[in-house]
Amino acid sequence: MPLSWPMDDPSTISCPSGLYVVATPIGNLEDITLRAINILANVDLIAAEDTRHTSRLLARYFIQTPLISYHEHNEQQRAGQLIDKILAGSAVALVSDAGTPSVSDPGYRLVCAAIENDLDIFPIPGVSAAVTALSASGLPTDTFVFVGFVPKKKGKRMDVLRSLIDEPRTLVFYESPRRVMALLEDIHVLMGDRPTVLAREMTKLHEEFIRGRLTDVQAALKDRPEIKGECTLLIGAAPSTRSLSDSELDVVIRQALSTPGARVSSVSKALARQHGLPRKIIYEMALEIEKNTDTPTND
The missing domain is CATH 3.40.1010.10 (Tetrapyrrole methylase, N-terminal domain)
Incomplete structure (x- = not known):
């Protein structure tokens, strides 16, 4: 032996x-x-x-x-x-x-x-890949959600991710190297630029941990001719929300509306989800801001 x-x-x-x-x-x-x-x-x-x-x-x-x-x-x-x-x-x-x-x-x-x-x-x-990745991730490990592999079809995958937007625990995904970039993009669209760790080729010769914001991980991978090895992806918990004052909310809405191509409807939906506020309130404020802005948004 x-x-x-x-x-x-x-x-x-x-x-x-x-x-x-x-x-x-x-x-x-x-x-x-x-x-x-x-x-x-x-x-x-x-x-x-x-x-x-x-x-x-x-x-x-x-x-x-x-x-x-x-x-x-x-x-x-x-x-x-x-x-x-x-x-x-x-x-x-x-x-x-x-x-x-x-x-x-x-x-x-x-x-x-x-x-x-x-x-x-x-x-x-x-050995478990999820626990192995968590132990070296630097993300909170006292409580986490193991998601595993998400559906291959984009519609079903987005449904799963939407259900996790407000999850207050570290998220653990498994994904193949061929689909990990698509998963990162979908998470970015729905959850924003959260703390992220990608663990690849764990325990092997070319073991790699990429840590940072989600956009940092995307940037580290985008120019590679190919990504090899099964991937374990960890996403930080949803940020805790606090109530914004009217003046703070006004600033946040104005910043969002100033983005090229921004629409009142999409901005309202995104900010409502991000800050835990009723979409109707943000929508009405955004419309009022748009009326008093020289360059109206496209909606």
């Missing part, structure tokens, strides 16, 4: 019948627990999201346990087969390509099926 400290003799490890939900590394293959290695070496079968990917991890630790595929395209059919094996007395381990199974990865249906059949479920904890 390629480790520098002693481990339990695998021949003495016993895995009772049940489902073992095993966390695996998100990049660096050394980020696996001793318990996970022993479990994977001694269960009867390993259900893997990608058997080729998991084979490399097993080879690293000289594990020869049989593999079977279990992914989003076959999980409904495969879940029944795996439950039958456990009911017959087998110990089955569930792993995803990286991190903890069933957290934005296949596994939820299998866990639910095991519960419905009153089978034992053994969580084997380990």
